[in-house]
Amino acid sequence: MKKHLSLLVLFVAVFTNAQNKNATSKAKDTIIKTEVVNVVTSYVPKITDAFKIKQKPIIEHTKETQKKALEYQIFSVPVASTFIPKSGAMKKIDLGKRERLYPNYVSIGFGNTISPMVEAYVRRNESYDSELGVYLSFLGSLDPVENTALSSTFYNIDLNLFYTQQERYFQWTVGLDAEKDKYNWYGLPENITFTDATVSAIEEAQSYNHFKVFGNIKPDDSFLEEANGVVSFFSDSFESAEFLVDGNAQFRFPLDNLYRELNDIYLNTTLNYIGGSFAYAYDAITPVDYKFITFGVHPTYKFNVQDLAIQLGAKSYFSMDAENSENNFFIYPNVEVSYPIVKELANIFIGASGDLTTNMYQSFTDDIPYLSPTLDMRQTHKKYDAFAGIRGKLNHQFSYNFKASYADTENHPFFVLNQSKSDGTNIAGTNGFTFYGYEYGNSFKVVYDDIQLITFFGEVAFDGIKNLTVGANAQFNKFTLTNELEPWNVPKIKGEVFATYKTTKWYAGTNLYFVGNRKARIYDTLLTDTYTTTDLKSYFDVNFNGGYHFDDSFSVFLNLNNVLNNSYQRFNNFNVQGFQAMGGLTWKFDSLF
Secondary structure (H helix, E strand, O other): HHHHHHHHHHHHHHHHHHEEEEHHHHHHOOOOOOOOOOOOOOOOOOOHHHOOOOOOOOOOOOOOOOOOOOOOOOOOOOOOOOOOOOOOOOOOOOOOOOOOOOEEEEEEEEOOOEEEEEEEEEEEEEEEOOEEEEEEEEEEEOOOOOOOOOOOEEEEEEEEEEEEEEOOOOEEEEEEEEEEEEOOOOOOOOOOOOOOOHHHHOEEEEEEEEEEEEEEEEOOOOOOOEEEEEEEEEEEEOOOEEEEEEEEEEEEEEOOOOOOOOOOOOEEEEEEHHHHHHHOOEEOOOEEEEEEEEEEEEEEEEEEEOOOOEEEEEEEEEEEEEEOOEEEEEEEEEEEEEEEEEEOOOEEEEEEEEEEEOOOHHHHHOOOOOOOOOOOEEEEEEEEEEEEEEEEEEOOOOOEEEEEEEEEEEEEEEEOOOOOOOOOOOEEEOOEOOOOOEEEOOEEEEEEEEEEEEEEEEEEEEEEEEEEEEEEEEEEEEEEEEOOOOOOOOOEEEEEEEEEOOOOOEHHHHEEEEEEOOEEEEOOOOOOOOOEEEEEEOOOEEEEEEEEEEEOOOEEEEEEEOOOOOOOEOOOOOEEEOOOOEEEEEEEOOOOO
């Protein structure tokens, strides 16, 4: 037993020692070394990897960046002051009572020279985008001029109808105007003694009839800005007739597509036909006919170079005189340059222009109604009109405009008396034909001449006083004539002074006209070209007007003309009315129906 125990102990000891050796040898051979391994791969971010930035981050300053407290002291020094603030409401500007405006009115008046007057304007909106209107005026006077052998009665009647329609893309207007005027050739020459029988045989009345159809169209968004058309017929009591067809259109072409800083260019086009005839010439029993066809193109371009405002343009016409088989082409400048020496206070300007005017019987009768129906009708060709001047405003109360010009014109019209066919005792010629009412030296004809004209013009206005506006203008003319001796019936100097005053209830105004000396013809013998020159004296005409408003609808008015009662001659042998007073009532209203 002991022997076996000893062997077991010995065996265990040997086995344990062998195991220790093997373990030690194996550990030395199998030690794992430490190394750095770099793994390279692509990064694919995910939404969960993002983090939200704080809206109000908290910034912690270090001790070195913290602000230091500012310490200061105030040393008060007493100051003597007399200012005592006052409390109160803000002061309002007195704009006055706002006047109510009415679309319709009727005025009725009567004058001391048996002069009735009626004027009315009535319109009605047929719908939101259409309007129908009527204008009527009448003014007459029974024998208003004193000390005339022939009657000086006259009257004017005018009726105007129009209709306006606003469409989706444009607006159009059509209308009709009818006018009738009556005048008398009452200015018999003073160098001829007319017997009572001759005076009673003179039929001095003349009447003019004018009918006009007109139209207008204005597109909202188009190259065409506006187009106008007129067809009119004018006639008188002596078989005279004049027919007019006139059309014009204004175009606007933008140039900013070519260069963005370019302005628009405007183009005006005109087409005009005037044809007329007189039954007889003054010194022959033959008719007088005239026909003119004119086409015009007027481009205009405006732009600024710093403070320099420039307008470049031209007027070109192609005109045909169908009666005389003549064709002409005219071109005129239309330029102006202005520069502010002192902005808004003083602007100097310089430029040149010109134009072609086709004279009309109707327009001549507006200037002087005592014409004979035997006129020579021509076109007036203003070659150029060069001008320069200065204009501006001072404190937005005082405005002024001074201008000087030099013009060269062909066929400028002047009005002169016709020779008398009667010696004062006869009423018929050697051919047995009775004289017409205009053949006693009491009517005017038109003569033409090539002239050079220097003009000085100035005007000023002041509205710095409450409710009061005053102003004045004056013009001086110097003519250089080619064939005529004088600029007949045209003054060298004329001027005007005007003023208006208006309150809530009262209003008043005045106009003072001055016209200088003029030259006129007086024929010595019958049906000859020999004449003498006479002076038409200058005159000063003073006119006043005023009224009172009872309310916004009713008011009364009073007009006083030729207050000084001057019996001057506007045209030789034709005296004007003396003192004239007219009073009346005006009613303004919204609508009658």
